[in-house]
Amino acid sequence: MSSAPRVYLAGPDVFLPAPEAWLERKKAICALHGLSGISPFDPLAEEPVHWSALPDWHGIGLRNEAHITGADAVIANLTPFRGPSADAGTVFEIGFMRALGRPVFGYATTARPFTERTTSHVGLHAAAERDPDGLLVERFGLFDNLMIAVGITGSGGELVTEELPPEQRWSDLAVFERCVMRAAAKLLR
C-alpha cells in the first residue's frame, strides 16, 4: 500500500469519544478503496526535536500541518460544528491544502444549504437579509462559506452530502465512504 495516494482525514472527529479508534475505522475504509488514510493521531515519520518542548496545542497543530503537507489530498468532514459552518480547525486545514494546490474533498451528514442553516441558527426569518448585528446572510446557494466551496471545486475535489437524522450525524460512516470512493476515482485514475 506504500504507493497508495495519501489522504489526510480532516474533521472534528478528533473530538469524538474514542477518537483514535474512530479514525482507524476511517483509515480502514480508505484502505478498502485503495487510499492510504492519514489520521491526525498518526505519529510523523520524523519530528523536529524541539517540538517536544512546545505546548501540547502547538505540537498538535504543527503535526497536522506536516501531515497535510505530506498528503496527496484532504478528505474533510464538513458536518456543521456548533454553528452554521464546519469546525474551524477543519476549515483552516482545507485552506492550507488549497494553498498547496492539491485536491480537497468534503462530506457532511446534512444536506441543508448554508443559508438555511444560518437563518435557522441565528433565529432569523428564512428570507432575512441581515442578522441582528447587521451582518449580511451569505446567499450563494452553497453548502458553506464560499471559500470552502472554492477550496473544493477549484482544487478538483468533490463535495458529498446527505441529510441524515440528527442522531446519526456523528456516528455514520456511509457518507464518508461515498466521499472516499469519489476521491479514489479521481486519485487512482
Next chain:
Amino acid sequence: MSSAPRVYLAGPDVFLPAPEAWLERKKAICALHGLSGISPFDPLAEEPVHWSALPDWHGIGLRNEAHITGADAVIANLTPFRGPSADAGTVFEIGFMRALGRPVFGYATTARPFTERTTSHVGLHAAAERDPDGLLVERFGLFDNLMIAVGITGSGGELVTEELPPEQRWSDLAVFERCVMRAAAKLLR
C-alpha cells in the same frame, strides 16, 4: 507607498453594511502605519479572462486567494461569527496564508477565551467536558481553535484582543489599529 508591505485584510467585514467604505477605512489605517492594505473588494492587477464566466462566488473566492498569494501578511478579524469561532471564510484564508509561510496577524473585539465562548454558546456548564453530541470541548486556554493559534504563533504573527461591549463589536477600529501597529513593527523592521 509601492514598497510598503502588503497586508490582506481578512474578515467577515465584507458582510457589514457599506463594506467597501469600511474596508477603505481599514486601508487608510494601514497606510497611516506604513502598510499597504489589500481589501477583498480590490480588483486584481490582471485577472484570467475565463474567470468572468465563473459564478460570482467562484470569482470572489479566486480573487481572494490571488490577493493573499500576492500579500506579505494577513491581518484577520477573528471576532466570533455566529458561533464560538471566527468566520469560516476568514479561517480558510488564515490556513491558506499559513501554508504560504508568511505571517498571519489576528485581532478580535472580545477577549473571552474559546472554551468559555463554546460552553456558553452550546448552553453547557462551564466545566462540561463534552457537548450534547458527545463532542469534546477544546480546553487549551486559547482564543479559538488550536489551528488558528498555530497559524498565528507559528508564522511569527501576533494576536490582539480586547473585550468591548457587544454593541461595539462590529463598529470598532481601535483594536484593528493596535493589530496593524504590531504588524507594522514586525514587517517594517
